[in-house]
Amino acid sequence: MTGARVTLITGASSGIGSATARRLAAPGEALLLTARGGVDGGKVAALEAVAEEARGAGAEVAIKVADLAEPGAAAALVDATLARFGRLDRIVSNAGFAVSGTLNETPEEKYESSMQVIFRTFLDLVRAAEPALTAAPAGRIVNVSSFVVDQVPGGRAFPATAAAKGAADALARTLAVEFAPNGITVNSVAPGFTEKESHGHSALSQAAWDAAAALTPDGRLAKPADVAAAIAFFLSDEAAHITGQCLRVDGGLSLV
Numbered sequence: 282m283t284g285a286r287v288t289l290i291t292g293a294s295s296g297i298g299s300a301t302a303r304r305l306a307a308p309g310e311a312l313l314l315t316a317r318g319g320v321d322g323g324k325v326a327a328l329e330a331v332a333e334e335a336r337g338a339g340a341e342v343a344i345k346v347a348d349l350a351e352p353g354a355a356a357a358l359v360d361a362t363l364a365r366f367g368r369l370d371r372i373v374s375n376a377g378f379a380v381s382g383t384l385n386e387t388p389e390e391k392y393e394s395s396m397q398v399i400f401r402t403f404l405d406l407v408r409a410a411e412p413a414l415t416a417a418p419a420g421r422i423v424n425v426s427s428f429v430v431d432q433v434p435g436g437r438a439f440p441a442t443a444a445a446k447g448a449a450d451a452l453a454r455t456l457a458v459e460f461a462p463n464g465i466t467v468n469s470v471a472p473g474f475t476e477k478e479s480h481g482h483s484a485l486s487q488a489a490w491d492a493a494a495a496l497t498p499d500g501r502l503a504k505p506a507d508v509a510a511a512i513a514f515f516l517s518d519e520a521a522h523i524t525g526q527c528l529r530v531d532g533g534l535s536l537v
């Protein structure tokens with residue numbers, strides 16, 4: 282078993298997930314980084330590059346390519362983490378994507394895949410990890426939510442994403458109470474519109490991103506590192522008495 286603190290981060294090949302890996306990477310930290318590697322596996326190199334960078338910062342790092350649209354994939358990631366490191370302290374359930382459109386413009390399969398990759402993955406991860414997180418000195422769970430749960434900024438709706446993220450948020454709050462006696466905190470971070478890397482999944486055109494920045498009170502998109510900072514706070518020892526909360530990282534978007 283490693284002596285390092287072990288964090289499982291989903292969606293670690295780009296954007297918020299890779300920024301979180303960079304933020305956490307340090308001696309005494311172990312990271313299990315996972316992503317699908319792109320729809321066709323062609324982006325595995327991006328995940329490997331994040332892992333290499335984190336190793337350079339002193340972390341122990343393992344990667345696992347998995348498609349969370351596959352039932353059972355999330356629990357298998359927990360098993361892989363325990364097999365590799367012998368312990369699991371913290372989970373960041375970040376993998377996801379957004380689907381923009383009205384109720385009926387959104388294809389049926391997007392409702393299904395959103396629920397599977399976003400909500401079901403979160404449920405399966407925490408269920409599989411509960412014994413290890415309970416055994417950890419300071420178990421932590423962070424659910425990466427979204428502004429789309431309770432906002433339709435500029436009239437742009439994301440119904441499939443909102444439903445899946447909203448279900449995960451509700452589960453996170455409920456689990457915060459159930460897991461509190463075990464020393465595990467469960468919190469959510471809700472990014473506003475956040476910059477994408479060139480190999481990220483974007484639901485919007487460049488014009489729509491520009492409009493999103495203009496809608497945001499501080500006049501810019503969030504950077505993945507802005508969101509990673511909030512995630513790192515919930516994972517930290519300093520946040521030990523904070524559970525069941527959602528922290529918005531949105532430049533004030535939720536207020537307008």
Ligand SMILES: NC(=O)c1ccc[n+]([C@@H]2O[C@H](COP(=O)([O-])OP(=O)(O)OC[C@H]3O[C@@H](n4cnc5c(N)ncnc54)[C@H](OP(=O)(O)O)[C@@H]3O)[C@@H](O)[C@H]2O)c1
Nearest residue numbers: 292294295296297316317318319349376377427475481482
């Ligand atoms: N960017 C925003 O404006 C924004 C706003 C609010 C909330 N969020 C949320 O923040 C999270 C991260 O978003 P981001 O902007 O960092 O996006 P991103 O750069 O596109 O990263 C998404 C990550 O999720 C992984 N992923 C997607 N589908 C997957 C699947 N079926 N199985 C396994 N991994 C999968 C991707 O891996 P592959 O590339 O290998 O598929 C990638 O690593 C998401 O949950 C998103 O909904 C983002």
